[in-house]
Amino acid sequence: MQLTPTRNILLNQGSVEEKRSEIRDYFLKTYSLYEKLFELLKDEQSYYLTADPLRHPLVFYFGHTASFFINKLVLAKLIDKRINPTFESIFAIGVDEMSWDDLNQSHYKWPRIEEVRLYREAVKVKVLELIDTLPLTLPITWESPFWAIMMGIEHERIHLETSSVLIRQLPLEHVVPNDFWKVCPFDTPVVENSLLHVTGKTLRLEKKRDDALYGWDNEYGLHVKEVKDFKASKYLVSNAEFLGFIEEGGYENERFWNEEGWKWKCYKNATMPLFWRKDAQGYRLRLMAEEIDMPWSWPVEINYLEAKAFCNWKSAQTGKPIRLPSEEEWYVLRDLHVKVDEPFWEKAPANTNLEYFASSVPVDTFAFGDFYDVIGNVWQWSETPINGFDGFC
Incomplete structure (x- = not known):
C-alpha cells in the first residue's frame, strides 16, 4: 500500500460504498503511517525512554491512538466489549501535562512492545469490521456512527505530527534513519527577507x-x-x-x-x-x-x-x-x-x-x-491563541 499522499474525506459526496472504501483506505494509510513512524526507534528499550520531562515514554503514544478508538467507540455505544481494559486505561490519559496527570514513571508498569503491537492489530481488525458493517448514510454528521471513526483517524494524524517531535528529542543513539522519512537534500543561498x-x-x-x-x-x-x-x-x-x-x-x-x-x-x-x-x-x-x-x-x-x-x-x-x-x-x-x-x-x-x-x-x-510558505514547511506561530468562535459549544 502506498501510504502517501492522503486526502481528507468529503463527508457529503459520493455513494455509500464509495465512502466506505475511502474511509477504509484513509484509516489503513493513517494507521500504517503512524506505526511506520515508530520504526525510527532503534530497539524496544527506546520505547521506554522519556523524550520530554512533561511527556510519557513513547510506548504510551504507540498505544494511545489505538486505545482512543476503542474508548470512543465504547462511549458512542458502537461496541459493548473492550479489547484490553488495562491498555484502554493506562494509554488513555497523559498526552499533555495536566494537573491531574501522574508523570511519575515508577507508578506505571508499561507492557512489552510486542503486546502493544498485538493490541494495535486487534484494534485495527475491529475498526475495519465496523467500517465494513456499520450503517452509513450521507452526509456523515455528528450523529453518524462514522463520526467516531473519523475522530479516531484524525486524532491519530495529530499524533503522527506530535510524536515525531518526541522522537526528534530522543538521543541519537536510540533512533535509526529510515528512507521513508525523506530529508530534503539541499540548502540554497540565503535570501534577504522583507x-x-x-x-x-x-x-x-x-x-x-x-x-x-x-x-x-x-x-x-x-x-x-x-x-x-x-x-x-x-x-x-x-x-x-x-x-x-x-x-x-x-x-x-x-x-x-x-x-x-x-x-x-x-x-x-x-x-x-x-x-x-x-x-x-x-x-x-x-x-x-x-x-x-x-x-x-x-x-x-x-x-x-x-x-x-x-x-x-x-x-x-x-x-x-x-x-x-x-x-x-x-x-x-x-x-x-x-x-x-x-x-x-x-x-x-x-x-x-x-x-x-x-x-x-x-x-x-x-x-x-x-x-x-503561506502554508506548510513548519508550524507557524500567531500572536493570538486558539479560541472558540461565537456559537462554540
Whole structure:
C-alpha cells in the first residue's frame, strides 16, 4: 500500500460504498503511517525512554491512538466489549501535562512492545469490521456512527505530527534513519527577507455543522473581524536570519523577552533553538533521526516565547514595530493565496502532508504569489491563541 499522499474525506459526496472504501483506505494509510513512524526507534528499550520531562515514554503514544478508538467507540455505544481494559486505561490519559496527570514513571508498569503491537492489530481488525458493517448514510454528521471513526483517524494524524517531535528529542543513539522519512537534500543561498503589503478585509471564519470536512468542536461557530491593512514577511524566518538574534546576544538580553519568556529562558538555560547543536566545527541541526550541517536557508524552528523575543529584537534593529501575526491576519493572507482546499489538490502546493519531505525545505521553495510558505514547511506561530468562535459549544 502506498501510504502517501492522503486526502481528507468529503463527508457529503459520493455513494455509500464509495465512502466506505475511502474511509477504509484513509484509516489503513493513517494507521500504517503512524506505526511506520515508530520504526525510527532503534530497539524496544527506546520505547521506554522519556523524550520530554512533561511527556510519557513513547510506548504510551504507540498505544494511545489505538486505545482512543476503542474508548470512543465504547462511549458512542458502537461496541459493548473492550479489547484490553488495562491498555484502554493506562494509554488513555497523559498526552499533555495536566494537573491531574501522574508523570511519575515508577507508578506505571508499561507492557512489552510486542503486546502493544498485538493490541494495535486487534484494534485495527475491529475498526475495519465496523467500517465494513456499520450503517452509513450521507452526509456523515455528528450523529453518524462514522463520526467516531473519523475522530479516531484524525486524532491519530495529530499524533503522527506530535510524536515525531518526541522522537526528534530522543538521543541519537536510540533512533535509526529510515528512507521513508525523506530529508530534503539541499540548502540554497540565503535570501534577504522583507515586509510586503497585505490588504485587509472583513474576515469571516465559519464552520457549520453540515460542513463537508470533519472538524474538532472548537472549529465550529462564527467569527467576524475587520482586519486592517498590514505587512507580512515575504519568507518565513530562516535559520540564517535567526542567527543574527543569537549573535547579537538575544538570549542574554532580558529586554527582548516578556516575563514568561525570560523565566523559561533562564529555567532551560537556553542559548539557541532546541534542535540546534554547536561544536568546534559550527552549527548543526537535529532532525528526527540524524544530525546534519546547519541548513541556513531552512525556516527556524522555535517556540512562541523565542518567536516573540526575536520580533522584539527585530523591532529594535529596524526601528519598526514587528510582531507575530494574529490568527485573523494569517487567514487574510491565506485566503489571498490558497484558493484550493486540501481534498482537491492534485499535488500539494507546499511542503506539507508528507508529499515532499519529512523535514523542512528552503524558505524560497514554495511560492504563493509574492509570498512563500503561506502554508506548510513548519508550524507557524500567531500572536493570538486558539479560541472558540461565537456559537462554540
